[in-house]
Amino acid sequence: MAKAAVTTTVNLGSVNAIPLGQGRCYVVANQEIAVFRQRDGTLFATQNRCPHRQGPLAEGLVGSGRVICPLHAHQFNLQTGSGGEPEECIRVYGVQEIAGNIILNQSQF
Amino acid sequence: MGFDSVLSDYRTNGNGGSELSVVRKKLVVVGNGMAGARVVEEILQRAPEQFDIVMFGAEPYGNYNRILLSNVLNGSQQATDIFINPLSWYRDNRIRLHAGVKVSHIDRRRRVVVGIPLKRDSLAYSANAESDDDASVIEEPYDHVIIATGSRPFVPPMEGFGAEGTFLFRTIDDCARIADFAKNCQRATVIGGGLLGLEAARGLLSHGVDVTVLEAGPQLMMAQLDPEAGDMLLKTIEAMGIHVRCNTITTKIARLGKRITHLEFRDGSTLETDMVVVSTGIRPITEVAMLSGLNVNRAIVCDDQMRTNDPEIFAVGECVEHRGQTYGLVDPIWEQANVLADIITGTNPDAAYYGSKLGTKLKVMGVELASMGATKPANDDDEVVVYREPARGIYKKLIVRGGQIAGAILLGDIESASTLTQMFLGNVAVPSRRADLLFGTPSGVSLLKASDLPDNAQICNCNGVSKKQIVEAIEVKGCQTVSKIAACTRAGSGCGSCKSLVAQILEACVGEVAYDPSEHYYVPGVPLEKSRLVSEIRNRGIKSVSEVFAQLADGREDPSSKVGLASLLKTLWPDEYEDERDARFINDRVHANIQRDGTFSVVPRIYGGVTSADELMRIAQVAVKYNVPMVKLTGGQRIDLLGIRKNDLPNVWKELGMPSGHAYTKAFRTCKSCVGTDFCRYGVGDSIDLAQKIERRFQGVESPHKMKLATAGCPRNCSEAYVKDLGAVAIEGGKWEIYVGGAAGGSVRKGDLLCTVDTHDDVLLYMGRFMQYYREHGKYLERTYGFLERVGIETLRQILVDDSLGICARLDAEIQRAVDAYHDPWQEAEIPAYPAQFSGPELAYALEVAENNG
Numbered sequence: 001m002a003k004a005a006v007t008t009t010v011n012l013g014s015v016n017a018i019p020l021g022q023g024r025c026y027v028v029a030n031q032e033i034a035v036f037r038q039r040d041g042t043l044f045a046t047q048n049r050c051p052h053r054q055g056p057l058a059e060g061l062v063g064s065g066r067v068i069c070p071l072h073a074h075q076f077n078l079q080t081g082s083g084g085e086p087e088e089c090i091r092v093y094g095v096q097e098i099a100g101n102i103i104l105n106q107s108q109f
Numbered sequence: 110m111g112f113d114s115v116l117s118d119y120r121t122n123g124n125g126g127s128e129l130s131v132v133r134k135k136l137v138v139v140g141n142g143m144a145g146a147r148v149v150e151e152i153l154q155r156a157p158e159q160f161d162i163v164m165f166g167a168e169p170y171g172n173y174n175r176i177l178l179s180n181v182l183n184g185s186q187q188a189t190d191i192f193i194n195p196l197s198w199y200r201d202n203r204i205r206l207h208a209g210v211k212v213s214h215i216d217r218r219r220r221v222v223v224g225i226p227l228k229r230d231s232l233a234y235s236a237n238a239e240s241d242d243d244a245s246v247i248e249e250p251y252d253h254v255i256i257a258t259g260s261r262p263f264v265p266p267m268e269g270f271g272a273e274g275t276f277l278f279r280t281i282d283d284c285a286r287i288a289d290f291a292k293n294c295q296r297a298t299v300i301g302g303g304l305l306g307l308e309a310a311r312g313l314l315s316h317g318v319d320v321t322v323l324e325a326g327p328q329l330m331m332a333q334l335d336p337e338a339g340d341m342l343l344k345t346i347e348a349m350g351i352h353v354r355c356n357t358i359t360t361k362i363a364r365l366g367k368r369i370t371h372l373e374f375r376d377g378s379t380l381e382t383d384m385v386v387v388s389t390g391i392r393p394i395t396e397v398a399m400l401s402g403l404n405v406n407r408a409i410v411c412d413d414q415m416r417t418n419d420p421e422i423f424a425v426g427e428c429v430e431h432r433g434q435t436y437g438l439v440d441p442i443w444e445q446a447n448v449l450a451d452i453i454t455g456t457n458p459d460a461a462y463y464g465s466k467l468g469t470k471l472k473v474m475g476v477e478l479a480s481m482g483a484t485k486p487a488n489d490d491d492e493v494v495v496y497r498e499p500a501r502g503i504y505k506k507l508i509v510r511g512g513q514i515a516g517a518i519l520l521g522d523i524e525s526a527s528t529l530t531q532m533f534l535g536n537v538a539v540p541s542r543r544a545d546l547l548f549g550t551p552s553g554v555s556l557l558k559a560s561d562l563p564d565n566a567q568i569c570n571c572n573g574v575s576k577k578q579i580v581e582a583i584e585v586k587g588c589q590t591v592s593k594i595a596a597c598t599r600a601g602s603g604c605g606s607c608k609s610l611v612a613q614i615l616e617a618c619v620g621e622v623a624y625d626p627s628e629h630y631y632v633p634g635v636p637l638e639k640s641r642l643v644s645e646i647r648n649r650g651i652k653s654v655s656e657v658f659a660q661l662a663d664g665r666e667d668p669s670s671k672v673g674l675a676s677l678l679k680t681l682w683p684d685e686y687e688d689e690r691d692a693r694f695i696n697d698r699v700h701a702n703i704q705r706d707g708t709f710s711v712v713p714r715i716y717g718g719v720t721s722a723d724e725l726m727r728i729a730q731v732a733v734k735y736n737v738p739m740v741k742l743t744g745g746q747r748i749d750l751l752g753i754r755k756n757d758l759p760n761v762w763k764e765l766g767m768p769s770g771h772a773y774t775k776a777f778r779t780c781k782s783c784v785g786t787d788f789c790r791y792g793v794g795d796s797i798d799l800a801q802k803i804e805r806r807f808q809g810v811e812s813p814h815k816m817k818l819a820t821a822g823c824p825r826n827c828s829e830a831y832v833k834d835l836g837a838v839a840i841e842g843g844k845w846e847i848y849v850g851g852a853a854g855g856s857v858r859k860g861d862l863l864c865t866v867d868t869h870d871d872v873l874l875y876m877g878r879f880m881q882y883y884r885e886h887g888k889y890l891e892r893t894y895g896f897l898e899r900v901g902i903e904t905l906r907q908i909l910v911d912d913s914l915g916i917c918a919r920l921d922a923e924i925q926r927a928v929d930a931y932h933d934p935w936q937e938a939e940i941p942a943y944p945a946q947f948s949g950p951e952l953a954y955a956l957e958v959a960e961n962n963g
């Protein structure tokens with residue numbers, strides 16, 4: 001019997017608030033979340049702080065579904081959260097664009 | 110004496126060990142000095158459980174570092190500081206130590222080692238040291254014996270040595286005796302002008318006595334120095350207040366009653382003194398071996414496994430004669446101890462000692478000294494390279510034989526000693542520019558070839574990667590290119606200065622280095638090297654990074670390539686370039702340098718390092734208003750406001766009312782200057798005015814990497830212009846020298862002289878020309894120092910000064926375009942370039958909470 005999953009859905013406002021190809025940091029329920037808007041329009045959402053030394057990933061360089069941390073250039077896959085360095089990975093969240101808005105799904109089990 | 114009590118914790122009554130277990134083989138070590146203790150350490154490392162170990166030591170202590178006795182004598186170290194193996198070490202390793210017990214002989218028939226306890230305060234190394242009559246003889250049965258009895262000081266024939274006031278210099282007790290006696294003396298004499306004699310003299314000096322050194326030979330330190338160096342050392346030492354007399358042979362120590370009055374010399378002259386320390390060389394201690402019927406020549410004769418003629422008895426250290434050689438330094442002893450440990454534990458039955466070449470680094474009375482191999486030429490075709498600087502007591506001499514170092518002497522400055530020693534010991538072929546051997550290469554590039562280095566040598570100093578690890582990466586993990594090796598070992602991924610060595614190792618392993626085109630790509634994500642990439646971009650008229658990916662990388666937007674491409678496009682199309690901010694590194698998006706905590710640093714432009722009270726006040730006000738955690742003077746002659754929040758940046762800039770200093774980007778950074786003609790009494794050129802002209806003209810001009818400049822009003826170079834990416838130095842006659850490719854950061858390199866010109870305008874002209882050429886041909890993130898190493902100054906002179914390619918006019922026009930395209934990025938404080946450019950984290954609230962039972 002599957003257990004109940006609570007999904008908090010958050011509207012982060014217009015996608016245009018994030019310049020093409022860049023990321024931006026939102027604070028949802030006291031959690032820093034980085035949302036990325038790749039040039040092809042795809043949205044990604046991850047934890048904002050780099051597991052290496054808390055670098056702000058939202059300020060990183062983005063492309064081909066990857067982000068590069070601005071501090072020491074560790075890389076992370078935005079789809080899966082897996083990192084380039086051994087046992088470094090980040091939390092990813094469901095996010096989509098609906099009617100020009102960024103809709104983020106935070107599920108806690 | 111007080112000295113005694115200090116040492117009581119290190120002294121033992123004779124049974125400092127633990128009970129024996131019957132099963133293990135029993136190893137008895139005769140001699141508890143540097144060799145004996147070292148070999149036991151080596152054995153324990155290899156096979157901690159293999160032997161029951163018993164050690165005899167004539168000195169009543171655990172093992173100490175004899176080398177440091179000099180410090181003990183001159184008071185810079187306590188006797189207790191120099192112990193390598195305190196008694197606890199013996200206990201912890203279940204070693205039974207008979208300290209203060211002297212071995213008389215080995216009874217090889219009964220297989221026992223026989224020891225006689227010594228009287229306290231008897232001379233441990235003396236052939237007839239007084240034994241303690243009430244203590245009984247100690248016998249230890251053995252399976253193996255290691256003899257490590259070292260050597261004793263040698264005393265040349267002279268009347269009156271041995272009685273009160275005469276000393277030797279070999280043990281802790283000797284130091285104690287000398288120090289003790291010196292208290293009541295005015296004058297002390299050291300007989301022997303070798304290393305130890307001089308150390309003894311230095312030690313005595315610190316006890317406030319008037320010291321004279323007597324040398325029988327014509328110079329000091331005959332063993333390590335040639336006459337000239339010896340003479341220089343002599344002057345340095347006399348300058349310290351020590352008298353030296355060479356060619357002086359002592360025949361008699363004359364006394365009045367017990368007290369020494371003076372010395373008498375062979376030439377009939379005399380010298381008044383109160384005490385005498387003799388340090389005229391050493392002789393191996395061999396009685397034990399002789400009385401045990403082992404082969405003894407000058408010392409105990411051993412084979413390449415350190416075995417004596419009895420297969421169960423080994424020897425190590427100064428008491429050994431190997432292939433006719435005896436040694437008086439520790440390095441060979443460490444090698445011997447390794448081999449012996451390999452053999453006796455069976456860890457490596459093939460281990461063999463082939464003798465040592467001697468390279469020593471010494472500090473004689475604070476004078477740095479390195480000496481190796483021959484001190485004078487032997488063959489007619491030996492090549493001798495000498496450098497003298499008497500004023501600073503510097504002397505360097507090389508003897509090159511058959512393209513290798515046969516010997517070297519370095520006095521006063523031993524910078525290059527370690528490289529030379531490595532080359533000497535490894536028989537490395539020396540470079541054709543002999544000067545490099547003494548002063549290092551101008552570029553600071555290592556003289557050593559990777560193939561000559563031992564496996565454990567560290568190749569990458571940034572990431573601590575050894576040659577061994579690199580070879581593994583190549584042979585085991587199959588890395589065939591430098592970049593793959595970097596990816597797998599991190600070697601070369603730091604400052605990169607070791608890449609050439611890595612390449613060498615690769616070559617050595619796989620013969621030809623596999624050609625890896627990706628190493629030549631301008632950026633990893635676009636498969637083209639720079640010139641091809643540039644022409645593609647020009648021909649297709651590509652003006653934006655996203656277009657480059659679309660047209661030249663089938664749409665794959667490699668994030669790690671974005672920044673490099675942006676900088677290139679800006680260089681190619683200064684005014685038409687379509688600036689996509691996502692292609693910029695965060696620093697260039699917000700025109701400030703990101704810090705470890707995500708805040709930013711702000712460095713406003715201060716032209717030529719000259720500011721004003723007015724500017725300083727504005728900086729102060731901003732610092733107060735935004736409570737800036739740190740305000741710091743930078744190494745670039747400006748002021749850094751550190752720890753500023755992203756969303757404060759625009760206001761900070763506005764209120765500063767100063768343009769950006771570009772301290773965050775790959776572009777023209779600063780032009781430092783010295784006071785020059787305005788105030789300096791030496792100034793021959795107006796360096797400040799020039800620096801400000803340069804900075805006004807080139808500020809913000811992008812380039813493959815940072816460009817840091819400086820101007821100096823004279824060759825004293827107070828602004829470090831010689832070691833800048835570009836530097837202008839004023840010389841007599843109102844001329845300016847232009848240097849390029851200097852560096853004083855992670856690498857250090859003196860810039861090369863591009864040309865000498867007459868006016869400020871010419872400086873601007875040639876500097877601009879060089880910058881543009883570097884902008885077009887430098888690899889991304891290649892500093893000018895790397896660029897110059899790659900292209901070469903001659904080539905550059907031909908192109909930029911002689912206009913051999915006829916492109917100077919174009920270069921001048923291009924750089925002018927770049928200059929004209931400049932605008933102060935901090936103006937974006939007024940109109941942000943894109944929404945939320947400077948906004949921090951955005952607060953968001955939950956819309957709805959959906960329950961779903963899935």
Ligand code: SRM
Binds near residue numbers: 772
């Ligand atoms: C602020 C300053 C240190 C200081 O407090 O003095 C500084 C700070 C940094 N330097 Fe530097 N360098 C500073 C003067 C220098 C100098 C001296 C000079 O400029 O005359 C050098 C030696 C000259 C040179 O550039 O080689 C210098 C050689 C480096 C290097 C080594 C470059 C090399 O190839 O050897 C790096 C690393 C790099 O560039 O990859 C570096 C990198 C850095 C960075 C930008 C590291 C980074 O990317 O975050 C530091 C930023 C700290 C921050 O958070 O703001 N900094 N750095 C100096 C600013 C100078 C200015 O006013 O613009």
Ligand SMILES: Cc1cc2nc3c(=O)[nH]c(=O)nc-3n(C[C@H](O)[C@H](O)[C@H](O)COP(=O)(O)OP(=O)(O)OC[C@H]3O[C@@H](n4cnc5c(N)ncnc54)[C@H](O)[C@@H]3O)c2cc1C
Binds near residue numbers: 166175178278427471
């Ligand atoms: C003041 C000074 C400074 C030095 N400076 C340097 C330097 O800068 N660089 C360098 O490389 N070298 C230096 N040396 C030389 C170095 O100390 C020796 O090469 C090294 O100590 C030799 O080690 P060893 O074990 O063979 O002899 P030792 O260290 O002398 O050990 C031999 C031990 O065996 C004991 N022993 C002798 N006979 C018996 C017996 N029958 N029974 C029991 N025990 C016995 C002795 O008492 C001694 O304790 C210096 C030496 C001195 C004295």
Ligand code: SF4
């Ligand atoms: S030397 Fe430069 S790069 Fe290194 S810590 Fe200091 S400021 Fe940072």
Ligand code: FES
Binds near residue numbers: 054055
């Ligand atoms: S903090 Fe992200 S790479 Fe170091």
